Amino acid sequence: MQQQSIFVLFLVLAGIATIVFTYIFISSKKAAAEEKGMSNPLKKRFWFSLILFVILCIFITATIPKSPYYLFADETPARVIHVSAIQFQFILSEKAIDPENPSGESHIELPINELVEFRVTSLDVNHGFALYDSSNRLITQVQAMPGYVNRLRYKFKDPGEYKILCLEYCGMAHQVMRSSFMVN
Amino acid sequence: MASIKLNKITSVWIISVLLLFIVSIVLGILMRLNQGEVISQSPITFYSNMTTHGLTMIGIWFVAGMAAVNYIMERYVKTSYTVNVLALVLTVIGILMFWASTFIGHFHSAWTFLYPLPFKEMGSETWATLMFLGSLTVLGIGWLIWSISLMTQILKKYSIPQALAWQHLRKNPTVETPPFILISMITLIGVIACLLAAVVLLVLFYAEYFSNGNFVNDALLMKNLTYFFGHTIANEMLYLGLAVIYELFSEVSGRPKWKTTWYVALAWNCTLVFILTAFFHHLYMDFVQPQGFQIIGQLASYFASLPAAGVTVFSIFIAVYRTRIKWSLTNLLFFIGVIGWVIGGLAAVIDSTISNNIVLHNTLWVPAHFHTYNAMGNVLFSLGFFYWFSIQFSDKTKVKKSTTLTLALLLIGGIGFLLAFYIGGAESIPRRYSIYPSELSIGASLATIGAAFASIYFIAILIFFFNISKRCLKILFSSS
Numbered sequence: 001m002q003q004q005s006i007f008v009l010f011l012v013l014a015g016i017a018t019i020v021f022t023y024i025f026i027s028s029k030k031a032a033a034e035e036k037g038m039s040n041p042l043k044k045r046f047w048f049s050l051i052l053f054v055i056l057c058i059f060i061t062a063t064i065p066k067s068p069y070y071l072f073a074d075e076t077p078a079r080v081i082h083v084s085a086i087q088f089q090f091i092l093s094e095k096a097i098d099p100e101n102p103s104g105e106s107h108i109e110l111p112i113n114e115l116v117e118f119r120v121t122s123l124d125v126n127h128g129f130a131l132y133d134s135s136n137r138l139i140t141q142v143q144a145m146p147g148y149v150n151r152l153r154y155k156f157k158d159p160g161e162y163k164i165l166c167l168e169y170c171g172m173a174h175q176v177m178r179s180s181f182m183v184n
Numbered sequence: 185m186a187s188i189k190l191n192k193i194t195s196v197w198i199i200s201v202l203l204l205f206i207v208s209i210v211l212g213i214l215m216r217l218n219q220g221e222v223i224s225q226s227p228i229t230f231y232s233n234m235t236t237h238g239l240t241m242i243g244i245w246f247v248a249g250m251a252a253v254n255y256i257m258e259r260y261v262k263t264s265y266t267v268n269v270l271a272l273v274l275t276v277i278g279i280l281m282f283w284a285s286t287f288i289g290h291f292h293s294a295w296t297f298l299y300p301l302p303f304k305e306m307g308s309e310t311w312a313t314l315m316f317l318g319s320l321t322v323l324g325i326g327w328l329i330w331s332i333s334l335m336t337q338i339l340k341k342y343s344i345p346q347a348l349a350w351q352h353l354r355k356n357p358t359v360e361t362p363p364f365i366l367i368s369m370i371t372l373i374g375v376i377a378c379l380l381a382a383v384v385l386l387v388l389f390y391a392e393y394f395s396n397g398n399f400v401n402d403a404l405l406m407k408n409l410t411y412f413f414g415h416t417i418a419n420e421m422l423y424l425g426l427a428v429i430y431e432l433f434s435e436v437s438g439r440p441k442w443k444t445t446w447y448v449a450l451a452w453n454c455t456l457v458f459i460l461t462a463f464f465h466h467l468y469m470d471f472v473q474p475q476g477f478q479i480i481g482q483l484a485s486y487f488a489s490l491p492a493a494g495v496t497v498f499s500i501f502i503a504v505y506r507t508r509i510k511w512s513l514t515n516l517l518f519f520i521g522v523i524g525w526v527i528g529g530l531a532a533v534i535d536s537t538i539s540n541n542i543v544l545h546n547t548l549w550v551p552a553h554f555h556t557y558n559a560m561g562n563v564l565f566s567l568g569f570f571y572w573f574s575i576q577f578s579d580k581t582k583v584k585k586s587t588t589l590t591l592a593l594l595l596i597g598g599i600g601f602l603l604a605f606y607i608g609g610a611e612s613i614p615r616r617y618s619i620y621p622s623e624l625s626i627g628a629s630l631a632t633i634g635a636a637f638a639s640i641y642f643i644a645i646l647i648f649f650f651n652i653s654k655r656c657l658k659i660l661f662s663s664s
């Protein structure tokens with residue numbers, strides 16, 4: 001799972017940073033008065049920066065193509081679901097939703113392994129449209145912004161109940177704003 | 185050198201910041217306790233406390249940095265005492281108005297007050313939104329005058345290219361720009377830019393408020409403005425702290441002063457560009473935002489780490505590695521603060537990767553990383569300065585046993601408090617939830633653990649508060 005690897009990566013990096021700083025601190029504590037510190041600091045600084053630069057570039061080239069904007073961009077969705085967020089509920093519908101008189105379907109079923117597109121907007125403030133799988137893991141999300149329609153594409157790989165939670169703070173009942181749908 | 189007047193007003197700043205810090209931490213611990221279901225507040229109480237906590241924290245650590253920079257700047261150029269006092273008065277009035285809007289009016293749009301939520305809040309007093317906008321206006325004006333005044337004083341002595349140390353990019357510069365002046369200048373440009381964005385934002389809010397529905401804002405534009413302001417000010421606070429470190433680290437360690445070199449000049453000029461464009465990462469999940477901005481967001485967020493690590497952090501390495509230096513509480517706090525800043529930065533770079541952000545955006549990972557470089561970074565930078573300031577008239581510099589204990593409490597409490605946030609983020613727990621849904625009940629357990637560790641951190645802060653304020657009060661009421 002992506003979150004798990006992110007967390008492990010973070011712990012490893014934070015651990016390395018802590019070790020380096022501790023090592024440097026101890027070297028100062030142990031240093032004799034006449035010790036001269038780092039030899040060739042300019043050269044070391046250059047290599048340190050260059051290596052960091054290369055690592056950053058590698059990560060950039062590896063991650064940017066995986067950005068959600070490019071996922072399934074040239075495929076045609078098998079299903080389109082319209083979503084209107086409103087304090088404090090989500091309205092989901094197969095048909096376009098009339099902002100003056102918003103209504104949707106209470107039960108939505110989506111196909112497995114087929115491309116689904118959610119067209120997400122808001123009728124009042126900003127909301128978040130976040131999908132959680134049946135093991136309560138956040139799998140994807142997009143913002144619901146008044147006046148704009150964000151298109152979120154996703155292929156569900158597992159059947160089951162998926163939950164929608166609001167992930168943009170929208171006021172006093174933000175924490176209970178939710179919905180769900182089935183995938184099979 | 186600092187006049188008596190400047191010493192006194194700096195003491196007032198320090199005591200006020202620490203007092204407000206204590207109140208804000210209590211609100212923070214209450215939030216974690218509520219999320220852990222140890223106590224039970226109404227959602228409106230929770231969210232107005234969250235708003236108070238967020239903006240008060242941003243405000244106090246910003247002014248703490250400004251007061252420190254103002255104090256040290258007096259070594260190089262004359263600064264205006266009147267403006268310093270004016271900034272203090274406006275900050276106090278602004279905070280009082282803001283607290284009235286949240287504590288009495290139940291304003292609860294979070295510290296980012298994302299348009300159009302302040303106009304569509306339920307359950308708060310009708311006057312609360314206007315009071316909140318008014319408080320921001322007062323704070324913004326005070327801080328804008330302060331930063332423009334400091335920048336003007338720099339520019340009376342240095343030309344713009346000199347203040348930006350451009351002559352150091354060439355061989356054999358004739359004029360030397362001290363690193364402190366360079367970093368202050370770069371930071372003040374960013375501060376002024378983001379405060380001007382706040383002015384535009386506020387004008388747009390007022391325009392809609394007073395137009396009786398004839399004028400409606402564009403939500404995407406407002407979000408861009410909000411984060412240009414919010415992200416930038418939250419980051420510039422740290423750079424104010426770094427300016428102080430560039431000046432004081434060598435001094436308190438008994439080492440030669442740091443000099444501006446070509447790479448220091450280059451690094452800070454690059455930083456200016458990156459910091460003004462990194463805010464785009466707050467809009468990654470708005471797919472209607474032009475894609476070029478999204479990519480700029482990731483590039484700027486990534487490359488911002490290069491000058492920070494290659495120049496600032498590496499300079500700390502060089503200053504300390506195998507060098508016998510005088511360790512005192514001041515440089516210890518600076519050193520630990522830099523570790524917190526680096527670790528928070530690592531978590532930030534991970535989150536600023538668009539393909540990671542899709543599962544981290546608005547989860548507890550976000551408060552996790554920014555609390556790392558605030559509570560364990562910037563706060564320590566400022567505490568280091570506060571401590572240095574408060575003891576400069578006495579000669580005790582040795583680290584006492586009890587101080588080591590306080591530092592240990594701060595570290596243990598801080599790390600536990602932050603880990604609870606990080607694990608929450610990895611467990612997909614949303615941020616800004618007053619309580620968690622039953623499926624995410626692990627969020628509640630983590631919150632309780634977080635509250636317990638935060639209380640340990642709090643004890644350490646109380647000890648610092650008593651020690652530092654005692655001495656600051658002495659400075660304040662001494663006649664010489």
Ligand code: HEM
Nearest residue numbers: 212213215216238241242294295551558559615616617638
């Ligand atoms: C031990 C000390 C602290 C505690 C216990 C604490 C606790 C909290 C908690 C529980 C939240 C809400 C998290 C959520 O979204 O669910 C929060 C948010 C926040 N905290 Fe802290 N915090 C502390 C220190 C700081 C410091 C030093 C800063 C300095 C800048 C800070 C700035 C903020 C900001 C800006 C927010 C966001 C508020 C919002 O979402 O509108 N906090 N804090």
Ligand SMILES: [Cu+2]
Nearest residue numbers: 166168170174
């Ligand atoms: Cu919400």
